[in-house]
Amino acid sequence: MIIHKKPLHTLGYDFIPGEYLPQGADEYYLRNRQQLSAYSYRPLSETEIDRLMRNGNYSPNWADVWVTDSFLPEQIEHSKFYGRVRIGDMEAIYLEYRDLKLPAGIYNSTIVSCDIGGRTAVHNVRYLAHFVIGDEVVLFNINEMETSSNAKFGNGILRDGDAESSLIELELCNENGGRGVLPFDGMQASDVYLWTRHRHDRQLQDRFSAMTFQRFDTFRGYYSVVGHRTVIKNSHTIKDVKIGTDAYIKGVNKLKNVTVNSITGAYTQIGEGCELVNGIIGHGCRIFYGVKAVRFILSSFSQLKYGARLINSFLGDNSTISCCEVLNSLIFPAHEQHHNNSFLCAALVMGQSNMAAGATVGSNHNSRGADGEIIAARGFWPGLCVSLKHNSRFASYTLIVKGDFLHELDVRLPFAMVSHDVANDRLVILPAYWFLYNMYALMRNNTKFLNRDRRTLKNQHFEYDVLAPDTINEAFAALREIETAVGKAFYPDVQNTDWATLGRKIIDDATINLADHEILLEGVENSKRKVVLIKVREGYVAYRRMVEYYAATQLKHYFDGHTFEQFKAEYLDPTVQFGRMPFENMGGQLVRKPDMDALLDDIRTGKIADWDKVHQRYHLLSNEYPTHKLEHAIASLLELNGMEKAELTRDFIRQLIDESVKTKEWICREIYKTRAKDYSNPFRQMVYENLDEMKAVVGSLENNAFILQQQEEYERYRASAAGIQV
Template identity: 30%
Template sequence: MRKATESAAPAEAQQGIRPTPVTLAELASLIGHDSELIDAGRLVAKRRDNVLGLLLRDLTREEIAVMEDRGCRADDWKQVQVAQDFDAFRVRRTHLKGRCVLGRFSGEIEVLAGIKLPAGIYDSTLIDCQVSNDCLLENVRFAANIIIDREAVLFDVGSITCSGAARFGAGQSIAIGPETGGRELPLWAEVTIDEAALVTRERADHEGQKAVRTAVEQYARITTSPVGWVRRKARVRHVERIRDAYIGVSAVIDHALELTNTCVLSSSEEPTEVSGGAAVRDSVLQHGVHVAGNGIVRGSALLEHSAVDEHASVSASVIGPNTTIAKGEVTSSLVGPFVGFHHQSLLISAYWPEGKGNIAYGAMVGSNHNGRAPDQEIWPGEGCFFGLGCAIRFPSDFSQSPYSVVSMGVSTLPQKVRFPFSLITVPAEPIDESQGLVPRAYNELIPAWGLFANAYGLVRTELKFAKRDQSRRHLIDYKVLRPQVMRQVREARDRLLGVAQTKPVYLETDIDGLGKNFLREESRLKAIEVYGRALKRYCLRVMLAEQEGNLQIPGSGELAHELARLLLPGINFNQRMKLLLDMEKQNAELVQASKARDDERGARIIPGYAEAHTAAADDAVVASAWARVKKTADRIAKLGVAL
């Protein structure tokens, strides 16, 4: 089963993160648990006329006179109820229509950082609204059917309304992958990337799919609301139109163009923001999300601490935690955590739950229309890098090629590639026809390239993800060498070893998993060596942790012992630990050498390069690789192994 995350953290670190369901039936039973939206829906159903739970009374004649003297009017003052210590002087030039509830207004409230204004209601029109204590509503030209929680601010708002049957984006169906349908995801507000992946992947489980749809339909019925919400300490400023929106605690909606049929989950510690000309419709924004810079979000779910910025467009997609979409377009895609998408690029119909990859400028990962229908899709692998200006034809499956790179300007054919850490590139050297016929449209595949030529990048990947992770509801393992990946490495190595006959050049007919690419014999031999070294290093790392009593990933011990029997027979534990230390040193040398090559090339080409760039010897990533060597030596020494 493909998972976006593979837990390596101890149980105490997982508190607050619910376990990832294994089956659709299990997932269906979890939908709606600990749901803020459901709690809000039940609160409205319980006491529709006083959702905020204030101690209410009617206005006195004196209070009505004070309010009318200050430009207020009501169609029926008897329909207006107020808190016990309501201050009539705090409501001015306001029109009240229908049943309205007004709280206590006192003191000042912060509108912008460092700028405070008196709490109250000024120059506004309210229809069937309930306003809690210490709020500020100023120049709200039209508000209807809205619950405004305490200390919220609505300042310069064109209209904020509810249709009377708001679903806040829940219950809709998102067409992930084929735009024509087939992998639809019924949306609920608290969905995680692994849960979304499970629903879109397990299509053969018809009973499970039915259970999930039923659970989401029930969720949508419960959350359907006659009122919109602005929760505690939310800030809504300079917005033209809001309709059928749930705006969570401490959320900021500032200079947004539109917020329609959308749930904005937020908290004081993880505020969500929609600002800078952004427009959001029919969507769910989870905690810590930012949509800004004229970004457009339609029919999508932005999971915790993801972002859309700089004119980017996201439609019918799920964007995973810590992923930012900027400038480009994402459509009908499930995009996992930590995907770098910062340029004018295209991603359509992708199933990419593991994420951790990159879409470079001009990359066209979107050939989903075959001339008959837009029903094709792509499955990128974890950590895949799509280079500048590449063009990827569909269908394509790189899911078993994690941390692979499609080089700049490469155009790929529809294919399945099954070699981790590979480079797909235009041939650097011509193919001699005597070595075999290679179709002109084929690219060259170099398996294991990332392990020997880009060791620096792999170490940096682990460091930057650990540093940048802000998610609290997803448990993301930053380690590159994990059981899930190493099983794929082992299978790839076995296929390279299993050739029936050695040849100068191999195609898919010779080695399964090459796709529409060719492989040179020297690259095959190099990959066998490098894959083998990575497998040994992985199994020795796990055996060290096992000896320390610190084995954390389920199943990793079994895989490590299998690899040890296969690759390291006849040597004892002490010898294995000495070998591990040697291999960690070799890897640190690879990391430093890859950075040093950049230093040497840059200094040869660019004047003053050395003065403007950190040298390999002083680089933080290189230092981290050598720190691992020292840490490994210390751990081994503590076990009594003489080094």
């Protein structure tokens, strides 16, 4: 280990090595651009220097300590100043935040070449070097705050003179780094999704890297920043950070190479025992109690807490991870993972997901190498003690029942329950499970995720409705799979036929008992054992009913503000062409695949040359999404019923909307019924002395807020539907 010895009077100077200084610039040229407040500084007077020295302060060069005309030397005690230090306006005040009350000024601290904002309280900071501090900031009991001349603040960039090997990447979706991306402040889940896909397209991948590099210059010499009204106390090491306004940081072990976004109304809080390295934190986040995060992005209004470990991962907006470990994963908005013994690794999880206790998703211990992946569409819910193997893929709202799944899975039916039938050595799939048996939990998601979306700038439309273009497209695929499976089950000896047509006829004939045949799905599990469909007709009918309901609600919403004549002109004209297009879940935002492909083409060719323009396209597509969703709904309705556009008459649409009112009523009944089971189950009741105690503990069914809300929503929908003039 080499410890360099240099003259004391040089401490605080030459922050930028001479070979990296632009011609004609001094070492402060970038620092001057980073000023948070406009102050007019002047040198200290002899009287002020004398007062400072009598207060126990020291500097080898008092001429480089600059102040404003509102300087109060009595507010600086027992501190040392090296290099150029500038101090903003001072007042005879103290700053109070919660129970901490500290006089403004600088006390018992060592300051090296910093800008200290106005009316700031700096107490017991043992080493503060190369920081720009905002106004009314509180720094209390901090061991070390310092900045490297090549600080990057969590961004995946290089400064002049940096080795290529020092470039920070997030190795997402796969442990081998083959889907790595360069993080940057402002990165959205959609950016990461596009970048982690299309790895074979070298031109596109190079454009993503180039757009990231061009967001930043390569100059050395940027200072760390602490924004106005931020409070940092009782912390150990804070190095190479960019911290926004109004943040609250207490008791952290380490913040290193991190950007912390924070503003008034969306302030970020980081608490005791946290160690955060090489990361970017969004607005309004909460991180506390022993969190360890390395190479990460935490999107706005998300939480890490209670010892969570987040490594080489991206966590989308409005998500929570507690206690557990998440590695090499890309997670879209509205993810929940609360249990200490859950584990998520090498996965793309498309949001609105929930990891149960004991779930192990993506461990490579049951494969030959760290190169597997799991892809789970939104609404993914691996249940208690589920263990899954790479590679696997799951349709939207897949519920997986407790068990060790030893083989790779490709579950293509949405809203299904997947269970491991150990006794009969088979996999069992119940299609449309959520609609048939747990409507309460499913529909509660619609409201829950909307209420939790606290983004202040909603430049992207995140789709939270369980019935949307992505899930409806999956429902159509599920209908064809069920029809084919039924056809093969009833006619096993027939070759080269249209199994789906045969199966559809069988399903439509209510006199045929489907339970008399074992109905099998193919290509679901990488094994020789059977994959059995149960409750087949019920699931099939539920899929069709919900597709029709989806179309009806979209049309109803359209006719809330439009006439039938407008509808004819906009959608029934023979020259107007649209179909049931494929949609991509692009970071929580649903986008038609041709629109996504057009975006990628524009990036590839340089027509879109920076990430801000990409984000503008997201915003444009969000604005167009309601129209695209309506077109998709109409096309779905026509395909479901084998109709032409000309058959969408006034009477048909009126009848369709009336039928949707009945479906809405059915949904409300199912919500009530599935929740009521919890009150009538004797095993649920047995821990209470009587029904009154049960109600006192868990609340009464009659006063359930969600049920009451759904009933009110139904009444509004019914009344509104009755008033529509189609």
